[in-house]
Amino acid sequence: MSTSPIENGELSEAGGASPFAGLGPDESPYFNRELSWLQFNQRVLAEACNEAYPLLERLRFLSISGSNLDEFMMIRVAGLVGQAQRGIERPSIDGLSPTQQLAAIRDKLAELSARQQRIWRTLRDALASADIHVADEQRVKPAAHNWLKSFFLEEILPIITPQALDPAHPFPFVQNEGMGLLFTLTRDADKEQLIEMVLIPSALPRFVRVPDEVTAAETGGGGALYISIASLIQRYAAALFPGFTIQGDGLFRVLRDSDIEIEEEAEDLVRTFRSAIQRRRRGQVIQLELEEDFDPAAEDVLLEQLGVHEAAVIKTDGMIGIDGLAEIASEDRPDLKFDAYSPRFPERVREHDGDAFSAIREKDIIIHHPYESFEVVVDFIRQAAADPDVVAIKQTLYRAGSQSAVINALIEAAEAGKSVTAVVELKARFDEEQNLKWASKLERAGVQVIYGFTDWKTHAKVAMVVRREGSSFRTYCHFGTGNYHPVTAKIYTDLSFFTADPKLGRDAAKMFNFVTGYVEPHALERIHIAPIDLRKEIYRRIDAEIADAQAGRPAGIWMKCNQITDEGIIDRLYAASNAGVTIELLVRGICCLRPGIAGLSENIRVKSIIGRFLEHSRIYAFANGAAMPSPKAAVYISSADLMSRNLDRRVEALIPILNRTIHDQVLQQVLLANMLDTEQSWWLNPDGSYSRVESAMEGGGKPFNCHRYFMTNPSLSGRGGALEAGAVPKLSLRRGAAA
Template sequence: MSSQPITTTNDTPVKQSDGSKPSHTAAPSTASPPSAPHATIAPGGERYFNRELSWLAFNERVLAEACNERYPLLERLRFLSISGSNLDEFMMIRVAGLVGQVQRGIDRPAIDGRTPSQQLSAIREKLAELSALQQDIWSDVHIALAHADIHIADEQRVNPAAHSWLEAFFLEEILPVITPQALDPAHPFPFVHNEGMGLLFTLTRDADQEQIIEMILIPTALPRFVRVPDNHTGSAEGVGEAMYISIASLIQRYAHRLFPGFTIEGDGLFRVLRDSDIEIEEEAEDLVRTFRSAIQRRRRGQVIQLELEEDFDPIAEAVLLKQIGVHEAAVIKTDGMIGIDGLSEIASEDRPDLKFDAYSPRYPERVREHDGDLFSAIREKDIVIHHPYESFEVVVDFIRQAAVDPDVVAIKQTLYRAGSQSAVINALIEAAEAGISVTAVVELKARFDEEQNLKWATKLERAGVQVIYGFTDWKTHAKVAMVVRREDDGFRTYCHFGTGNYHPVTAKIYTDMSFFTADPRLGRDAAKMMNFVTGYVEPHGLELIAIAPLDLREEVYRRIDVEIANAQSGKPAAIWMKCNQITDGGIIDRLYAASNAGVTVELVVRGICCLRPGVAGLSENIRVKSIIGRFLEHSRIYAFANGHAMPSPDAAVFISSADLMGRNLDRRVESLIPIINRTVHDQILQQVLLANMLDTQQSWWLQPDGTYSRVEEEGKSFNCHRYFMTNPSLSGRGGALEAGGVPKLSLRKGRGG
């Protein structure tokens, strides 16, 4: 490039007037900035919070939403079930990893100095608190559901009409698919798969009074709950009341029909969680075959947690504990619900009065103005789409239109999570069958989606798509799609860059950004990034994009250093970041140094945050908030004042697929995309990011001691989710909406640099 980089007093390159990278060829500076001094901080004096305990604090905030009386009852139940599935995954991955380290004698401390065994001790103490809290909340919600005519049946509440239907259902639908197994020397203890639930019965044979223990494993094909038909609930005229009973309770209730000639002395329900992480050897010769084998091994991983009913029969419990192997496992006994995650089935009850008002995403007006022609709309001007407020269909249409366009010659796309019913996959298949050159990078290491991704890869290959699996030891987490089109003035590349996955279900509940552009510089960079993944061709001469694990970390460091230099020279200096997690020590130390230099740092971090904010001499200029609400905040946006008071049209703004974690920066292929188009820049910075910072109704402040407290609402409250739902299109809006405008957001004085 011909122009020279603009420099600050410490010669740190900053963004050029056109937003491109500095023109020098030397590697970005990674020299450490002035370090933040060790301040007196409580408790313990640590500079960082523990990652695992921070995650548990996040799930505690999710659980708190189940008590939020602003929410409809079934939405509160949904938050309770989400807290259950979150904790399950935490046990299967994070706790399992720590258990493995302890077993192998690994004492490598975490960022806060705790060893694996110390972390496990603290985690189990907190897990006991959270499990008890879940059951207390379930007890309250259970009562509230009954008052709303949604009943979960127990021994006290099954009327004759429901009893007759349930018994018939058990005999016809349940009995044929369950298999009792005696536990004795002739019948070894069966294997219980991950997330498996089972019942143990202690029986006495009537004929000879011999005691027998029987196990019934509940098949995964069965639902967790059965809903009694309305005309069998016994309510007035057979309507207005819903009644559910768990499959486990149903089996316990009618077990005498399963064990004729026996007296049931006692029973108990249990649930098993196993180590579910997948480890792949770097020298694996066949990645597909290796993953198929690893998925099978995951189902048989080490037991990490065993849940038991409080009144579990003691004789059967002794057998279970001995046989299942719980040496390193957490054993949780409860008199409440086992498998809180299963409550999601009840949360789906058709009661609109007990749910959030229905919401239909808007289709971008900018695209409508071009009669639905996405390529025409993108060619005119860059577009940003804000999901879920604007429809994910526009992303699907981008590939669909390419698939049937005779001028399209090639499509290249990364696929991290695509879901079980993916319109994007089908569009890629259609394009390949139409003779278009289609390349799909399918990430096999997408946790818990490995099996689905293998299925998609097979289907894509059969259709003629060139399927690439990327790197063995790095996940390809960047979200990018390229369409190369033949036009009158030559070939033009249209790109989609996303902060979220090409997943039609999560796109309805995750807040993410979709950025469409025909900027030739971004097109060239995207092509180099794809070649890096498909052919290991390390990109040289990138013009705009930064890529992990190559230079994304260094670019973020460089931007923070610019703010430090600006603050030291008396210029406005501020950093605004929105992401899901911050755990990387290098990034945190850089932000501490920025705070020490007088840079105002505002962080919106939904989940884990290892950074300790608000500590004099360390982080007094840093604030951290977390937003938990109707939608899951998922977009990654990074903004730097760049010498101007925030929010400024001259700020440097980026969207990214990467959180600020070591794994994202060093062990994944990620992208950091500068937003140069003035309209899109303002929409992301002065609407999306600013609205998140101004939210009061769904926000929590992270305190210096690691606790979170709800933001105290002073004056008029503000809900960023409602703001985006109730206003005209903020991103991708067209001339038809300009006259109506969008309510202008403004930052309170005294913050933002």
């Protein structure tokens, strides 16, 4: 790995100024990774306040901010807690110890939690105005009350189990993300007080919806009425505790350490992961959420029995488990949601009567999801499975989802006698259990299942089909920036690149041999692979831009990714900025790079887009001696973000885009539209805060929404001959703030 430009003085040499000229004496040239993530989740939460969005979409953003935060606590905060407990003082990129980071995170958590509850109260009132009601403690009308009580007695009471908390009864185990109620009771016969716990089974939904016919009978109209399972149990708890007087009750929720650590010497990876998944459910408590008026005596019991020491205790006077609002956001009210969108099927494939191989053989194709259908990817594998001339299929599977057409196609191919190899990544966080199930099903069908490296994740998204054509074989490849997941493909923006380029085919074969047989690839012709040479190629390209800038030639770097945290990459970009390279970064989530600092990063701007779709594609473009954007630019797509884990501890692929039409689409359509966006964009400020890009563009231009642009305009690569070139509006860099 190359030395940091900050360490070897390249910054001051390149730019002629101190690298810290714009920083105070105690300021770090980097942002903290964890605090940057919390800023990202604040931007997600801000979308719940976006009045331009339909009401249920705003509610969905609120629920997403909750599920995001849960995962952050279970993984990132849990890791810091573990380091602090073991006395590990390894500082973060900005110099903070684990203990210092935990303190800073907890300050932000209280603020974030309070903001979530304020937004929920606002949205709850708005939902009521739209005839969607969420009942908690308030009275409900007689018909609804009768239905709810009957539902409780018949559907809930037989499932839940109260347990006394006393020396005769061991404290029950509360699983990760588990919710429960503590009741403080007085026995009517002898006035003895006791505490009872009722755990809410995870199989139950978070909310119960009263049937329309019940509410309609009383109101004479429509409307939806929801009540949380916890509120339902509290409302009718007297039926659960006959002979007792309920003095008080309180809801709580537990989050546990959910990271899975696998020892390098693990002999049986599958057995080890099955065991680790079981351990995850019993991990250390990391966060305990309580209702604000939780009974103090009951709280003391809970804290002691759960062993809450390093955990964050969050008390709220609102909803516990904000993520559960996703159930209400699914209410069938099209008038309160984004207009339905049906992805296009690429015209170029239609011109070949749906024959993917014929279309790819004619010309490389890139598919832009979710604007273009993921069915193209599924059809590619299905056709390979059904085609008698296909002899082999190889595919990586990182996340495939619970209902995967791709998996079924691979099974069909194996059952048809084809050679099928699937690299199933067991270490895909929170998908480990699903991937184990898929692996077993694939193996039973005769697929050769490989689990890859013990200490590296196989994160590259590659499918390879070998087809007999005449007297020889041709290799068709799919390279993706996203997963083979049919659900996320509808909401994540990703690129699917199809090619029959022999050089890319040979490189793909070497990559699979690397993963399946540990045969390190030599003499790669096009692809760059992490952890072998992907970092080196990014460095080489940045260094070339530095050389061009120093020689007075045009120099520029455009990058689009999800996170930038790697110190080596950041320092290289700092060196490029100091040399005069203009750098535009589109970073959706975490960004540890500080833009706009004199002598360090004054030529770097960072933008984050948060909108209807989740920006997920990774694109890296370099001016290569001509003003951006130009046909001369070096353009790559990748599965890798600019993080140390992606560059050094994962198998990733970096693919050059050489076809002229696809090059134009990726650079002058996808990247440029993201740079021009004004309606969904946030600028990263030098102090680490984010501010919205003004809707009214500089110079009085019109607002521009890149998601709307892609929804309404065909892609350059997939449009085929049926559409005129003029059907795709030409974007200009002068149009927006990214000039």
